[in-house]
Amino acid sequence: MSRVKFLGTAGARFVVMSQLRKSGGIWLTLDKTNILVDPGPGSLVRCLSSKPRLNPRDLDGIILSHRHLDHSNDVNIMIEAMTNGGFDRRGVVFAPSDAIDTDPVILKYVRDYVEKVEVLKEKGTYNLGNISFSTPVKHLHHGVETYGINFYGKDISVSYISDTTYFDGIESYYNGDVLILNVVRLKKSDKIQHLSLEDAEKIISRNKPKLTVLTHFGMTMIKAKPWELAK
Numbered sequence: 001m002s003r004v005k006f007l008g009t010a011g012a013r014f015v016v017m018s019q020l021r022k023s024g025g026i027w028l029t030l031d032k033t034n035i036l037v038d039p040g041p042g043s044l045v046r047c048l049s050s051k052p053r054l055n056p057r058d059l060d061g062i063i064l065s066h067r068h069l070d071h072s073n074d075v076n077i078m079i080e081a082m083t084n085g086g087f088d089r090r091g092v093v094f095a096p097s098d099a100i101d102t103d104p105v106i107l108k109y110v111r112d113y114v115e116k117v118e119v120l121k122e123k124g125t126y127n128l129g130n131i132s133f134s135t136p137v138k139h140l141h142h143g144v145e146t147y148g149i150n151f152y153g154k155d156i157s158v159s160y161i162s163d164t165t166y167f168d169g170i171e172s173y174y175n176g177d178v179l180i181l182n183v184v185r186l187k188k189s190d191k192i193q194h195l196s197l198e199d200a201e202k203i204i205s206r207n208k209p210k211l212t213v214l215t216h217f218g219m220t221m222i223k224a225k226p227w228e229l230a231k
């Protein structure tokens with residue numbers, strides 16, 4: 001069975017720091033391929049306390065959409081857990097180059113534990129287990145190199161729009177049947193480089209996915225009761 005499991009719905013610094021919402025990222029199972037996307041703080045704890053328990057050794061790969069801590073904090077421990085402490089060389093890790101080279105969030109010694117570390121690039125397409133995925137466009141104005149992801153299964157596709165400021169035509173890159181949207185802000189802000197609820201409405205009304213899931217909430221979204229906003 002294919003499934004998206006949210007190991008938390010916290011977004012940005014304050015909600016993550018206070019753990020008002022959890023911040024473990026997204027566990028995607030598609031055509032029997034298991035992928036962990038954006039393992040923020042607490043990802044390992046959330047996997048192990050999930051019911052049913054999610055075993056990191058079942059992961060085929062880990063993807064970082066970008067290097068910010070709320071997306072990458074647990075990447076090293078998750079690599080250890082995926083590879084049985086480095087004893088079973090397996091799995092693939094995907095991340096933008098600035099998460100690997102410039103000021104790496106992926107420690108060098110754990111890179112030997114995995115089969116491969118692959119660099120995400122604009123217009124990249126990648127294979128993992130039984131599925132493929134693409135990173136169609138570089139998200140501008142988020143401070144670090146950031147990508148959204150389209151996952152392609154046999155019968156269903158899932159689009160994940162990670163952190164970004166809204167830019168013209170962003171929705172045209174993410175046409176998945178299921179759309180996962182990181183909506184940090186209730187209202188637009190010139191200073192904060194994130195999508196707002198208004199941006200989300202625009203994207204959803206243009207793309208009309210079969211299902212949209214709003215996640216990665218900052219404080220203004222949580223105070224406004226996301227379940228009511230979603231209606």
Ligand SMILES: [Zn+2]
Binds near residue numbers: 066
């Ligand atoms: Zn970010």
